[in-house]
Amino acid sequence: MRKRTQIYTVSQVNSLIKVALEENLPSRLIVRGEISDFKHHTSGHCYFSLKDQNGILPCVMWASKFRNVKFSPEDGMAVLATGHIDVYTVGGKYQLYVDKLEPEGVGALQLAFEQMVKKLQAEGLFDDVHKKPIPTYPDRIGILTSESGAAVHDIIDSIRHRWPCVKLLFYPVPVQGEGAAEKIAAALRDINRRNKKLKLNVLIVGRGGGSLEDLWAFNEEVLARAIFGSKIPVISAVGHEVDVTVADFVADARASTPTKAGVVAVPDMQEVLGQLISIEHRLTGQTKAKVKLAQQNLQTILASWVFRNPLSIVFTAEERLDELDMRMIEATKVLLAEAREKLAASYQQIIRIEPHRLLKNKTVELNNWQNRVNVGISAIVGDCRLQLTAKANRLAGLNPKSVLHRGYSITTNKKTGLLVKNIEDVRIGDYLMTELADQNLIESKVTKK
Amino acid sequence: MAGKKQKDDLGELSFEDSIKELTNIVSKIEQGQIPLQDSLQQYEKGMALIKHCRTILNKAEKRIEKITREEASEDEIPDKNK
Numbered sequence: 001m002r003k004r005t006q007i008y009t010v011s012q013v014n015s016l017i018k019v020a021l022e023e024n025l026p027s028r029l030i031v032r033g034e035i036s037d038f039k040h041h042t043s044g045h046c047y048f049s050l051k052d053q054n055g056i057l058p059c060v061m062w063a064s065k066f067r068n069v070k071f072s073p074e075d076g077m078a079v080l081a082t083g084h085i086d087v088y089t090v091g092g093k094y095q096l097y098v099d100k101l102e103p104e105g106v107g108a109l110q111l112a113f114e115q116m117v118k119k120l121q122a123e124g125l126f127d128d129v130h131k132k133p134i135p136t137y138p139d140r141i142g143i144l145t146s147e148s149g150a151a152v153h154d155i156i157d158s159i160r161h162r163w164p165c166v167k168l169l170f171y172p173v174p175v176q177g178e179g180a181a182e183k184i185a186a187a188l189r190d191i192n193r194r195n196k197k198l199k200l201n202v203l204i205v206g207r208g209g210g211s212l213e214d215l216w217a218f219n220e221e222v223l224a225r226a227i228f229g230s231k232i233p234v235i236s237a238v239g240h241e242v243d244v245t246v247a248d249f250v251a252d253a254r255a256s257t258p259t260k261a262g263v264v265a266v267p268d269m270q271e272v273l274g275q276l277i278s279i280e281h282r283l284t285g286q287t288k289a290k291v292k293l294a295q296q297n298l299q300t301i302l303a304s305w306v307f308r309n310p311l312s313i314v315f316t317a318e319e320r321l322d323e324l325d326m327r328m329i330e331a332t333k334v335l336l337a338e339a340r341e342k343l344a345a346s347y348q349q350i351i352r353i354e355p356h357r358l359l360k361n362k363t364v365e366l367n368n369w370q371n372r373v374n375v376g377i378s379a380i381v382g383d384c385r386l387q388l389t390a391k392a393n394r395l396a397g398l399n400p401k402s403v404l405h406r407g408y409s410i411t412t413n414k415k416t417g418l419l420v421k422n423i424e425d426v427r428i429g430d431y432l433m434t435e436l437a438d439q440n441l442i443e444s445k446v447t448k449k
Numbered sequence: 450m451a452g453k454k455q456k457d458d459l460g461e462l463s464f465e466d467s468i469k470e471l472t473n474i475v476s477k478i479e480q481g482q483i484p485l486q487d488s489l490q491q492y493e494k495g496m497a498l499i500k501h502c503r504t505i506l507n508k509a510e511k512r513i514e515k516i517t518r519e520e521a522s523e524d525e526i527p528d529k530n531k
């Protein structure tokens with residue numbers, strides 16, 4: 001029988017390859033290789049190749065699987081990829097469908113930890129300049145840890161043992177498992193938001209010891225950022241001494257274990273009591289010294305002669321006063337004597353001039369002149385009197401009214417008051433007033449003209 | 450009374466602030482710049498502060514308050530015994 005050459009369809013070939021692969025390869029295998037051409041699609045799926053010196057193997061990792069990968073795969077990284085081989089018929093290639101990816105040599109978590117530390121350090125989250133000082137004498141402390149487990153008791157005991165007067169507030173949070181980091185971060189933000197009312201001075205975030213996986217929440221970015229963003233200082237107290245987490249780097253202070261939280265958060269009460277005693281001694285001592293010094297000063301002052309013999313000042317002054325008094329009297333006496341001498345001398349001078357005799361002469365002379373003046377004046381006055389009399393007589397003679405003495409009279413019209421000088425000045429019936437020499441008046445009436 | 454008012458003020462003072470004030474007072478007196486009358490006043494204030502600090506320290510807190518998310522008030526629970 002002639003064998004006809006079979007013609008296959010593409011789909012058939014692909015199917016056959018698929019079956020062949022399924023039969024000849026383990027359903028699940030682990031492949032070692034170097035990552036190359038790693039692409040993390042927006043869909044969440046990852047596409048990359050694993051390669052060694054001789055060739056490459058295309059790989060796919062679905063988003064649901066990649067979620068569990070804690071580290072960041074990078075080109076060139078040596079990894080162990082676990083999955084199954086299958087044929088991508090649409091693309092005509094075989095691929096390794098990876099469901100687990102691990103770095104070779106070091107643990108996945110360890111690598112993720114190192115990567116996270118590098119990343120956040122580069123951003124400056126660990127820098128000292130951002131670290132807030134832990135208050136020396138806190139009075140309200142917030143504790144974030146699991147409600148179960150020994151950590152909460154360790155933290156509380158370590159604090160109460162050293163500084164029992166502080167108020168403790170407990171905010172229970174999950175410290176491992178899915179979503180723990182987010183919950184702790186949310187708790188930190190919640191507390192910060194409410195701190196005006198809560199009034200916490202410092203926070204302690206921690207948990208007991210465990211594996212890297214158990215502690216993983218404290219290496220996650222969301223928690224690191226929440227610690228960084230906390231306005232209240234945060235102390236991390238995670239795991240055993242040897243465990244160092246990202247939270248420890250970013251916190252404002254680190255307690256190596258929950259048991260050491262007290263040492264970092266609060267002072268030692270006994271020590272502080274001792275300090276108070278020494279302050280008290282200093283205060284008392286200094287004040288006593290000051291008082292003593294003041295007393296000594298006072299004593300010195302009292303001991304001075306001023307206080308011992310206060311009147312001596314007065315006596316000294318009196319003595320001086322007496323001295324001055326005497327000097328003044330002496331000086332005055334001298335002045336007085338001098339003045340007397342001067343007076344005597346002047347008196348003698350005056351006497352020599354014989355002023356009384358001069359005065360008498362002059363008085364006589366004056367009297368003489370006085371008399372002559374009197375005589376002269378009398379003569380002048382007499383002369384004037386004569387002249388006056390003559391003039392007066394002449395004047396009297398000219399007085400119009402003197403004419404009246406010779407028998408004349410003055411007649412006026414009573415009505416008009418005018419002098420009657422001619423016959424026209426009067427009418428029949430007019431009244432007339434006549435003034436006589438003795439100044440009497442006659443009233444008459446005109447009866448006939 | 451001046452003395453009584455001082456005591457009332459001290460009642461509110463935190464430990465941190467009390468120690469700060471105390472340190473102030475002691476250095477002032479040690480420097481010797483203040484007159485005698487003032488040093489005596491400061492001494493009294495200092496002793497009151499020391500007493501206040503001791504009172505705070507000797508008050509041992511037994512309770513632990515529990516906070517939960519988004520609650521306006523705080524519940525109190527007694528201290529957990531080991």
